[in-house]
Structure formats: structure tokens, C-alpha cells
Amino acid sequence: MALPRKIAIHELGPREGMQIEKNPVSTEDKIRLVDLLSECNFPEIEVTSFVSPKWVPQMADAEQVVAGFTRRPGTRYTAIYLNTQGIARALATGKLDMEGVLSVTASEAFSKKNTNRTIEETFAETEKRIPVLREYGITTDQISVMAAFGCNYQGMVEAEHVVRLVARLMEMAEQHGLPISLIQLADTMGWATPSSIRRLVGMVQDRWPDQVINLHLHDTRGLGIANAYAALEMGVTDFDSAVGGLGGCPYAGFKGAAGNIATEDLVHLCHESGVETGVDLDRLLDVAREAEAIVGHDLPGKVMRGGNLGAYRLQHAA
């Protein structure tokens, strides 16, 4: 199986990373993390989340973080917003790349726990958001299915069920004339395996061959990088990850919820496998170590301790 020549990595550390940390992280450190990541040459950095400070107090300084960082050409700076108020707040910064996403959760139980809505209610709510996004001038070009491989509250999630949810979102998008170009499949609670990745990705590719598939993988049970490799072999060219392996969903129902796959480990996998990422791995390893200092504890990323093989090669070629 030929791997893709190049992939795009969406760096989520500043957003997904910060939302689970118990110790408060200063606004200055959050800004610094975004600026350090900007030097690594990511196509996208997710900067923060415009959610209610009542639910996620770690994100209460979202406006200040956005005001503070420095945009670099070539990188898109995005944020999360879950309702009209969040959209308005993000747009008001005047500094973010606004994205419209139609999103549902594949697990009924997790949907209710996480958003207090059933899947059906989420479809209705999502449809209501389409004119709001349009009114704000935001192009909605993505759909996303969370908990697409399994759920700690509900057990296995069948690939056929996920495909039906994708189909409903695609139909909704078509009815509203939305130019969807990306389908995200999120393994929110770390249930995926290389074989379930292949199965679901294959089914989505067969049915929507023109869509870019994005995988959002958590390393909850240690299979994150193996799953990413299985996806590379399927031709997937779009991945989410977080520097150092920051993050984890605070509402995902288990202690020690493991974060996203570590960006630097994904980059290492890609570069050693002949897949370009455009990311400067040496710089990124420095940022991963800095991220550990910022959150005040070890992060699970491996290459920041094991070392970039490129450096060893240069040393021994010299």
C-alpha cells in the first residue's frame, strides 16, 4: 500500500490541551504556546474554545488568548464554538479563520452526557445553526461525527450507524447548498483499532470518494499511532493531533482520559515513513518540552524523550 506523499496536521494542543488541565495555565503561557507552535509550520492551529466559562473555566480567557498571539502567514487559526453566542464571540475577535462544521455524536448516551441532547435533537439543533452561520458569513464545509468507533457509556459503535449519520449530515448540507469538502471521524474515547479504522474509513471513502477524511484520534488505549498508520495506508491525508499528547476530553467518562495522539510522534511516524508533513520536527520537540513546563507535568509524547532520528543521522553522517 502506497502511503500519501503529504498530509495536513491540525494542531489542537492550545485548545484541546488546555481544556482538561487541572492547574490553571496563565493567559500568557497559552499565547506563548500558540506562538511557539506557529514557528513549526502547521497548516492549522486550533487556538481556543468559545464556550461558557461556567462549563469550561479554563477557556474564560479565550478573547485574550486570541488577541495576544501573532498570526503567521501560511497557518490558519481556528477555534471551537458550539452555539450562536460562541460564534459571535469568535467572530468579534476579527482574527480567526472561521469554520462551519455540522457535527453529531454517534453515541446516544455520550451525546446526552456531553450536550444534554439526543442524537435526533442534535440534528435539529445543527440544522438550526446553518442559517446562523450563513448570516455571519461563515462557510460551512465540514461535517464531523464524534465517538465514531465506540463509547465508554454505550459500548461499540457500528460502522454502519456512523455511515448513516454521515449520510444524514451530507443530505442536510446538500439541502442547504453547503459545499462540504471534509468528513471528520473522531475516536473521542479511544475505541478504534487499525481494523475498525480501515473498515469505517473504507466505507466512507467508497460512498463519498471526493471528500477529504480527517481523523481525530485519542490515544486512550495506546493504539493511536497504530490507528494513524492504518489510516495513512488507506490514503487518509488529514489528521488532528496535539503537541506532547496534550488534552483529553473532560467529559469522556474515565479517569486519566488520554489526550490526542502526540503531534511529534505522528510527525516522526510520517517522516520516517516517507510522508511529508511540512512540520519542523526539531522545533516541535522543543515546543513539546515547553508544553510540559507550561502544564507542570509530564506529557505522554515519546519522541521528545527518545529524540529525533534525523539528528542522529546527521551526527553520524558528519
Place this chain on the structure above:
Amino acid sequence: MALPRKIAIHELGPREGMQIEKNPVSTEDKIRLVDLLSECNFPEIEVTSFVSPKWVPQMADAEQVVAGFTRRPGTRYTAIYLNTQGIARALATGKLDMEGVLSVTASEAFSKKNTNRTIEETFAETEKRIPVLREYGITTDQISVMAAFGCNYQGMVEAEHVVRLVARLMEMAEQHGLPISLIQLADTMGWATPSSIRRLVGMVQDRWPDQVINLHLHDTRGLGIANAYAALEMGVTDFDSAVGGLGGCPYAGFKGAAGNIATEDLVHLCHESGVETGVDLDRLLDVAREAEAIVGHDLPGKVMRGGNLGAYRLQHAA
């Protein structure tokens, strides 16, 4: 690619795990770890290492550890010995399954650092050990190549070079009438990738189709489980691993040398992929948590925090 129906896992935690720990681990705790692992139904547990206490003080109590643990039917209990004295000590316990292994390191630089011998000197030394093993009544049926994918002291290791080393060991074994049945390829310093695993394993399988291939993988750069999966896809049925991800080679030339792949994460990968291991994962997760208590720090294994999916399934089926 069909995965194997069943694999054999060699649990190395008590040996490879203990040799790198900075804090002293009591003999009682070492014995307890072996006994706890015995309840998980491994085909093999590597109990300890008979090396000079001058070089590895953590292993000075090897005899006491062996005297203390309880053998369980169905598990082989092995140990490491690097010279005649070590063989004699291990044999004198009267309680171990003795194995003869012909071993070289693929990296000249690491060979000298680790054993103060060149590769050529190691071949000569290995050949001298054959009659010693025979004299002690030990069957030599394995060969092993360390640093078979790369080396922090030397850089890349070419697959062709490793195949030549395997061929020389196989010839030596044939000249001495040794019934080799297993070829171990060790990624001692975490240089392997899924593609380099496939390449080297494929070359060894093509040339020696009747040999069992064992992979000894370190998770130094986060690719250990992805590499294991690539090997499963090649039909490899024999793996080393360490509970919790204990271990790491103290002589491998970098700070924070990551240990072996975590046994419970490998077992999780296998069971979720339809590959039997015979190992009781729930019990093993308890042992992994106990191993953390014994060494007094977090271990990198993921499933012990993420949880066994089997338990979630039962819960939601109930």
C-alpha cells in the same frame, strides 16, 4: 491481510523492567511481581538476569528472586545469562527453563559500548559458548540480533546487514548441529517503523520460512504498537513485551530510554483485532497498576488507565 489466530507473548517486566529502575526494588516485590504475572497465563515470563552485580546492582538478588517465586504449570520461567558464570548460576537454581541463544548486535558502535566487543569478537565469543551450553545440557535453539533497525550511536542499520548477521548465526548453528527454531529481531533503541518492520521481517521470512520470528520492540519513539501491528500483519506470532511498559536499556545512550511495549496494550491490540494471546487482560491490568506501585512512579502503559473495552461491553450488554 489476515492476522494470526494466536500469538505468544514473552513477559519481560521482572527482568528488563527491574534492571533500569533507579529506586531499589525489594526482593519481595520482585517475587510478588513474578507471582502476579503468573496468574495472567503467559507462556513465558523472564524472571531475572544473572549478570555481574558490579554492572547491574539491581540484579544482585537474582538467586533469591528465583528461589522465591512459585512456578505455575503452563508457563516457562527463563532468565538472561551472558557468560559461563551466569549460566552456572541460573542452572544452579534448579528452577528455570534454560535456553541457549546465539546473539549479536547489528551496530558495531553499540556492540562495543554495551559489551566492549566488536561484532566479529562477538561471533567468536558466541561460538565459544556453544560447547559450554552443551556441556550444561542446555539446548541452543534461538538466535537474536539486537539493534536490528537502528542505533543511537551509529544511525540506521540496513536490513541487508541484519540478514547477513542472521545468516552467519544460522551457519554457525548448523555447523554445530543446533536445532534453531526462533529468530529474534530486537529494536533495542526504538528505530523501527511499520515499513522497516515489514521489510526486515519479509526478508527473514523469505530466506528462513520455517523459523518462528520473535520481535522485541521498544517504544522509544511511540511507534512500538504500530510496529507490532505491522508485524502481526506479516504473520509474526511471537513478541516480547513488559507489563506497564517497564524497562528500557540502561546502556542504550539516551535519557529517559523508553521501555518495551506495554504488554497490556499489546494484548488489548490483539484481542480487539481478533488475535488470541491466552492472557487474562483484566488480571494483567491489575498487575500493571501494582507494577507502578512497586517501582514508585507512573509507567507508560495506556490501557491500565483507559480501561479494558471488554468490561465496558459487558456493562452495556447487561
